[in-house]
Amino acid sequence: MGSMIRHQICLQLYKHVESTKAEIAQNTDISFPTISKAIDAMVEAGEVRLVGLGKSSGGRRPSTYSLNAAFMTGAAVCLERDFSFYQLFDYEGQLIFQKKLPGVLEAGPELLQKQLQTIQQANSNLRVIVLGVPAPVKNGQVFHIQGYERFRDFNFQTFCEQQFGLSAKVENDMNATVSGYYDRGNYKQDFASVVYLYFGKNGPGAGIIVNGSVVRGSSSFSGEISFLPLSDVRNFEQLLTEALSTKDEQLRKRMLLESVSRFVVTFAATVNPHTIVCSNTELTAGDLIEIRKLCEEMIPADYLPELVSSDWEQDYFYGLQQLTIAKMFKEDE
Amino acid sequence: MGSMIRHQICLQLYKHVESTKAEIAQNTDISFPTISKAIDAMVEAGEVRLVGLGKSSGGRRPSTYSLNAAFMTGAAVCLERDFSFYQLFDYEGQLIFQKKLPGVLEAGPELLQKQLQTIQQANSNLRVIVLGVPAPVKNGQVFHIQGYERFRDFNFQTFCEQQFGLSAKVENDMNATVSGYYDRGNYKQDFASVVYLYFGKNGPGAGIIVNGSVVRGSSSFSGEISFLPLSDVRNFEQLLTEALSTKDEQLRKRMLLESVSRFVVTFAATVNPHTIVCSNTELTAGDLIEIRKLCEEMIPADYLPELVSSDWEQDYFYGLQQLTIAKMFKEDE
């Protein structure tokens, strides 16, 4: 129970930056004395900082607290074929440093080790690392990774933990991306469902959140939508490549929109999500309107999700950032 | 917290029929004294019954307890077009009475009221009712119900609560069915995913469980798989009707299996469930093997779920039974 209280306090202070004990007690449904004692202990430990006094509403002014940015740092690492992107966050969740380095997936673990060493040496306070990788992940280990032989069945988590003594977490890229989008979309109901569609280098992929939690599937293969049988003879991936390789601009667009609309209907007729997000590099707002029209020819409008376009890289990075911060707040687990 | 303890005790006693206080404490991770006091109170209240003494393992023999069957009864009601099926369960979960009556969906609420009156009058102890209906349900209310005008947007829950003073719950038929199947399948991981496919009178429907909980969707339209765009010009429903209306036995089967295999791949490539269940009235075990083969032409075998056939009505009824028992154990909510 105690650790849950600490965690709640961290979340509140992260969310509101600066709060009084009373506010935190209010927002968490934990009693004032409990919060008060926990915060005193956290100040003692250097995790929380007394900032100053809040404004008065007629009586004594309350002390305000915030997270101690210097308590520790966490790294979010995005591993792509062509680059590795490192971001360092302080305990308040602020970006304190970022760097793009060469991709390691083709080179192998040695290069990753080197890069991580550099990062760690520059940051004595580094405790936590979160890695995003373009492959299925299970228990910190990737598998079925496409084309990166050096990392076949590589366990990133134990690698980071043992080589660097860090608390580590590994997440699939699309799962991190939906999480990122989901965290920002302020859904009224606590357990919404969102599907994130992305056209990657190795065909399309999706990240899926149902009832508020990421869907990983029985064998961590969720979201491998390339294989969707959306036409008599072609699957989703083939439909897309066919569309994208069409010369005629008009026709190309038409084929693309039609494929995506079939994708949308597929989800509308199964998990019936609140939102489907598309990467805005491929589809404009106008396209989405067109897609919706096409969908309505296949399924009643009531069934259709909200269609949204968003910036993939931004959502992905944001997802990794949130995961990193969450990991700092509960180093264990 | 206190109500959670009571609930846990009920679940254990339902599962093991007869237990000692020590066994329950063991299985629930609640301390012995707490269990002991709670059980004493429940015996006092007539909810639990002291049965006798367990066998000795060298020392004093423990008292054993079980649920008091007479504490209350709950009704599971399956409303179909052609019949209403009423089942009464005692507090131990035993069936004490069942009856098939004429269907009410076309007739209207008056007939339902009459039938319920009969049931209630024969059972003074009736406290809880669970209804299964072939339509989307939200907050006890059906909507978009097909062809039963008398029940358009009818709120079954408030109807039962107000007319009969019962604690009521309403569930969509396919959701109850997957729940029923899921409860029986002893999944190792706590949060498995299962899809239940059924060919109903109004086209195919599916019940979906992801990460251990029923998927209802943003507008309670989950599982409306008729609309799946599985071919260039036909959706899943159309493919099925086309198949089923084909004269040639051989060809008919082939078309059916092919459609279903596309359905299976659709789920394998999205939520990647552990199991897909088909009604055994349409598909034999041999058919499932054939379907698997067809699937493997579309997607790697690793991605495919276990394919199982099962008795729909049995799973549905079992699901309603479990919901009824669960509802008795927590009348509120």
Next chain:
DNA sequence: CATACTAATTAAAGAAGTTTAATAAGTGGA
């Protein structure tokens, strides 16, 4: 600048569990 008031903090009492110790109720063999 003193006094009445308001709100923050601290302290004490209470509730609800858990852990540990004590007691009661059997079992089984000499």
Next chain:
DNA sequence: TCCACTTATTAAACTTCTTTAATTAGTATG
């Protein structure tokens, strides 16, 4: 049948949080 032993049950001490009361530190106004 008695006694050593095992196990169930009950009681007591302790944790941890909440609720309620008391105290303290300010604010604001005449």
